[in-house]
Amino acid sequence: MASSFRRPRSIGRLLVALAVLMAITVTRVDANFQTSDWSLAHATFYGDETASETMGGACGYGNLYSTGYGTATAALSSVLFNEGYGCGGCYEIRCTGATACYAGSPSIVVTGTNLCPPNWAEASDNGGWCNPPRVHFDMSKPAFMQIADWNAGIVPVMYRRVSCPKTGGVRFQFQGNAYWLLVYVLNVGGSGDVCSIDVKGDSTDWISMTHNWGASFQAFANLGGQALSFQLTTCTSQETLILYNVADAGWSVGLTYEGDSNFF
Known part of the structure; x- marks a missing residue:
């Protein structure tokens, strides 16, 4: 709509x-809002290049194109989602320490727009990537493809909270x-x-x-x-x-x- x-x-x-x-x-x-220090986490992606599966996430932003968030988004593990109080937070993310990472370690700023729920049927280090207390970003595929080869599936990343530039x-x-x-x-x-x-x-x-x-x-x-x-x-x-x-x-x-x- x-x-x-x-x-x-x-x-x-x-x-x-x-x-x-x-x-x-x-x-x-x-x-003023202060950019945080870099910390370690991991990132995966969901959906395809159209990012259609990222629309209407748990934050309630609806169509992310019409509401201005676009495809530079991520579903946050429950530690970051914080029952919805983490919605709208912006993170700079860059791939690190993996062959799938692009040369020069380019970074992308994403907004938390969705929840990556726990998967208790899988181990936290093997499929249950968003299980507490893990910090994890399940990025849109277009965002993930800015920092790493999508064929890797999961990559280690560095992340930090940054200010959200809005017009x-x-x-x-x-x-x-x-x-x-x-x-x-x-x-x-x-x-x-x-x-x-x-x-x-x-x-x-x-x-x-x-x-x-x-x-x-x-x-x-x-x-x-x-x-x-x-x-x-x-x-x-x-x-x-x-x-x-x-x-x-x-x-x-x-x-x-x-x-x-x-x-x-």
């Missing part, structure tokens, strides 16, 4: 610009109804992950949304007919971003609304 991006409406363009300047607040608990604002895909708002959070920059979200209607105080699964959060409240604002806090960098009037009072489920700012 094609997404429709909607920005807040106002009386005039000048009023919108002034409102954005006054309304968007970024509070930094941690100065445009944080996006909110609405599901549910006027009394149960389910929001999928997309296109998050910086550390990319989201630990908590609050929502505020024109007639309500801030309401803490509960984590549903993956990158989705929910609020059981009567929010229909109200312009909605959101406050997000990231997991890794503990940065908070407040976006006012992301969706106007005529918001509808099934649509995606875009804020006017993002994490750096």
Whole structure:
């Protein structure tokens, strides 16, 4: 399903610009997202060159082309997936120490968009690659082919957390109804992950949304007919971003609304 991006409406363009300047607040608990040190892991791939099997993963990002993630993605072992709180995190990965690795050890930055579940029927070092406590990346085949010969099947890699470069604002895909708002959070920059979200209607105080699964959060409240604002806090960098009037009072489920700012 094609997404429709909607920005807040106002009386005039000048009023919108002034409102954005006054309304968007970024509070930094941690100065900036810091790239982590390199660590060892392993990587496999799933699907084929079309990456069609990577669409609609456990994070809830849906069609990864239309939501902007493309094929530079990976399913994360449960240690990294962290019950969905790891969704949206970006990792630089490079193949190392194997003949299948491409010369020069090229790297690729991928986003965690899916869960690689445990396979308890197989040993952790022989088929159960995503069994805890292993750190593992099950990459899309196009991403894997950027760093190694796909015929290898599995390769040792070095990885590190990096900032997610995004264009445009944080996006909110609405599901549910006027009394149960389910929001999928997309296109998050910086550390990319989201630990908590609050929502505020024109007639309500801030309401803490509960984590549903993956990158989705929910609020059981009567929010229909109200312009909605959101406050997000990231997991890794503990940065908070407040976006006012992301969706106007005529918001509808099934649509995606875009804020006017993002994490750096």
